[in-house]
Amino acid sequence: MTDWLPLICPSVAYDDLAGDFRAIADSGRLTQGPYLRRFEESVGAFAGVRFACATTSATTALHLALAACGIGAGDEVLVSDFTFPATGNAIAQAGATPVLVDSCPDGFVMDVDDAATKITERTKAIMVVDPFGQPADLGRVLDLARAHDLRVIEDAACALGSYRDGRPCGGWPDIGVYSFHPRKIITTGEGGMLTTDDEVIARRVEILRNHGSVAKDGGRRFEEFGFNYRMNEFQAAMGLRQMARLEAIVADRRRTARRYIDLLAPLDGVAVPLSAPLTDCNFQSFVVVLDGQVDRAAVIEHLKARSIESTLGTYAMHAHPAYGRLGYRPGQLARSFFLQDNTLTLPLLPAMDEFQMQRVVDGLKEALA
Numbered sequence: 001m002t003d004w005l006p007l008i009c010p011s012v013a014y015d016d017l018a019g020d021f022r023a024i025a026d027s028g029r030l031t032q033g034p035y036l037r038r039f040e041e042s043v044g045a046f047a048g049v050r051f052a053c054a055t056t057s058a059t060t061a062l063h064l065a066l067a068a069c070g071i072g073a074g075d076e077v078l079v080s081d082f083t084f085p086a087t088g089n090a091i092a093q094a095g096a097t098p099v100l101v102d103s104c105p106d107g108f109v110m111d112v113d114d115a116a117t118k119i120t121e122r123t124k125a126i127m128v129v130d131p132f133g134q135p136a137d138l139g140r141v142l143d144l145a146r147a148h149d150l151r152v153i154e155d156a157a158c159a160l161g162s163y164r165d166g167r168p169c170g171g172w173p174d175i176g177v178y179s180f181h182p183r184k185i186i187t188t189g190e191g192g193m194l195t196t197d198d199e200v201i202a203r204r205v206e207i208l209r210n211h212g213s214v215a216k217d218g219g220r221r222f223e224e225f226g227f228n229y230r231m232n233e234f235q236a237a238m239g240l241r242q243m244a245r246l247e248a249i250v251a252d253r254r255r256t257a258r259r260y261i262d263l264l265a266p267l268d269g270v271a272v273p274l275s276a277p278l279t280d281c282n283f284q285s286f287v288v289v290l291d292g293q294v295d296r297a298a299v300i301e302h303l304k305a306r307s308i309e310s311t312l313g314t315y316a317m318h319a320h321p322a323y324g325r326l327g328y329r330p331g332q333l334a335r336s337f338f339l340q341d342n343t344l345t346l347p348l349l350p351a352m353d354e355f356q357m358q359r360v361v362d363g364l365k366e367a368l369a
């Protein structure tokens with residue numbers, strides 16, 4: 001029982017990459033070339049949108065989304081509180097104010113009723129997260145946004161391969177964002193992608209990610225104070241190889257999640273909330289909720305002693321000092337705060353076998369006894 005079960009195990013097809021990397025090096029076109037275009041086309045087609053723009057990360061894609069919508073100083077953006085803080089940070093970096101929205105009573109996703117109470121004259125957008133690849137209630141978010149003339153930016157960083165009501169996460173109006181960090185469904189080391197059907201936004205994003213410039217008379221004309229948020233060709237080649245296997249990667253994660261759920265069902269003190277049918281979730285992470293009286297740190301230590309890596313789910317942004325500066329105090333968003341302290345991520349590895357899953361569940365059972 002010494003085999004270490006890690007949390008991160010990227011599904012990169014290394015075998016094929018050597019040829020791609022050599023071709024890129026030989027071509028001399030190391031960035032913004034044909035691999036990037038094909039990767040963008042592949043992700044855009046999967047999401048069912050007309051435009052996809054690769055970036056250096058999901059964080060920079062979120063920043064571009066806000067900039068392209070003209071959101072900045074003086075504006076407010078409603079945002080899911082229970083998320084990796086990159087989501088809210090992008091709003092602050094754009095100069096706007098993140099207004100934090102609690103999680104729904106029975107799961108991880110945004111409470112749309114709470115969001116409705118927080119709309120003011122300054123609200124310009126809703127940035128809604130699909131936590132761990134679980135789809136938010138995107139239809140209701142969109143209805144709320146349309147009723148108040150707000151933009152919707154879906155932080156689908158974790159949700160490539162998930163669906164809501166038959167539509168791919170990241171493919172909903174107005175803008176979707178994916179991450180290709182190593183913990184995500186596919187990885188380019190670091191990287192992100194912005195998706196949209198809105199041609200005006202797509203063109204603006206292309207300009208802003210490339211120093212605010214457009215091609216002109218054999219050179220470039222600088223129209224805006226833009227950024228360098230460009231993905232290189234090597235990253236795009238990695239992403240493209242994995243896109244070809246995306247369906248298989250997600251199907252494998254669902255199979256494991258289904259079995260985990262069965263194995264965990266008899267355990268007291270552990271719940272597995274799902275925001276949508278299992279077949280609509282990609283299980284980017286497999287996250288359980290422990291009863292409030294369970295000592296999570298002791299559980300993590302117990303699993304570690306059995307060579308099983310585990311960690312918290314994600315963060316309640318409002319409880320962190322950066323957001324304290326906006327006037328929030330820990331516990332103010334009660335459900336998100338509870339989830340920060342009581343969620344646990346378990347290993348979900350590619351092609352995970354019954355023995356490995358049983359080890360994790362047995363370890364958890366012992367820890368909870």
Ligand SMILES: Cc1ncc(COP(=O)(O)O)c(C=O)c1O
Nearest residue numbers: 057058059084086157179180181
């Ligand atoms: C919901 C969410 N949004 C954004 C990010 C940031 O992604 P990236 O590392 O690609 O910037 C993460 C990363 O974990 C995330 O989980």
